[in-house]
Amino acid sequence: MNFLEKAKAIESFIIEGRHYLHSHAELPYEEQETTAFLVSELEKMGIPVITFSDYTGCIAVIEGGRPGKTLLLRADIDALPIEEKSGVDFASIHPGVMHACGHDCHAAMLLGAARLLWECRSELCGTVKLLFQAAEEAFLGSHYYVDRGYLDGVDAAMGMHTWPSLAQGRIAVKDGPLMASCDNFVLTVKGVSAHGSTPNEGKDAIVAASAIICSLQTVVSREVSPIEPLVVTVGKIRSGTQFNIVSDTAVMEGTVRTYRRENRDLAEDSIRRIAARTAEALGCTIELEYNRIEPPVCNNDLALNETARRAARQVFGEEGLAKVPPATGSEDFSYIMEKIPSSLFVFLGTGDEENGCSCPAHNEKFKVNDSALTAGAAFYAQFAEAYLGSREEGEEK
Secondary structure: OOHHHHHHHOHHHHHHHHHHHHHOOOOOOOOHHHHHHHHHHHHHHOOOEEEEOOEEEEEEEEEOOEEEEEEEEEEEOOOEOOOOOOOOOOOOOOOOOEOOOOHHHHHHHHHHHHHHHHHOHHHEEEEEEEEEEOOHHHOOOOHHHHHOOOOOOOOEEEEEEEEEEEEOOOEEOOOEEEEOOEEEEEEEEEOEOEEOOOHHHOEOHHHHHHHHHHHHHHHHHHOOOOOOOEEEEEEEEEEOOOOOEEOOEEEEEEEEEEOOHHHHHHHHHHHHHHHHHHHHHOOOEEEEEEEEEEOOEEEOOHHHHHHHHHHHHHHHOHHHEEOOOOEOOOOOHHHHHHHOOOEEEEEEEEEEHHHOEOOOOOOOOOOOOHHHHHHHHHHHHHHHHHHHOEHHHOOOO
């Protein structure tokens, strides 16, 4: 079945949905208008929808004409606290809130895929669940659906993200590591305050924090293999109350990114040891709060990846399959991947410099050309059919 031609026939539906979602951008956990719109559109089609009295987002359920496996397709729906300067005529009506990461596109494409799959449901072998997920930008949005059992019984899952550094009309299905884990830490240095004119009477937390920051660079350069990607960044530090007082407290906040669980363990242990001993050498102590927020995104099911590439060739052609390096950003879909090991995540190219669609995500001028969405919706549906099989292919699952 060729879903690209079918998607072209409903292109206006997909684009109109995207424009509404973009103009009604909402922050994580606050996606009330967004959820209401999605539920309304799904119910108009006659698709059963699961909603939640205490949470945003929804799950549409499409049962095929024959029994088979269950596939989850996911799109995130939340926006960012950014004042929009994209210049589009369907800009956000909510001040200081913008879809600057393409989640409006994801939701509109999945809504289009829902319509495509619903229209051919009698041919499908199995069930498709479509998760319109809240609060991806809050790192923990997917936990609600996983922890409460809404994804129990799902055999495989696929998520997709617009990718402005990849040219429009291309898609990347990468084996192995694709996006990094995200661990955050808060490191507090405790010293002794004193007058700035007699620093010998105190233990300077700022000096200790400075030494710790420099020493933490050795976690990457000396404690992990040079062929293993690892990032340790201190992005925020606050200390002191006045220019002539030796500070007794310094608080640093940072992040750790990697693709392997073993390196997450190594980084946490190394940060704790290096910080404690560096502080001790300067007469201070430390407290470390280390939070493992998101695991890495790794496409480890090679057979599923090949199924996705087969679907991608049908939509984008052989020349549309692209290769991309791993990204060091993180993605909340990784929590779903831990629940459903047979999962993958793909990048949909949306780079279009000629039409001003080249800004990175999380930028106030971020834009996606509407013309990229039709193929994205088609790929969601094409992948579902490729995984489940259809009656016309004669496949039994």
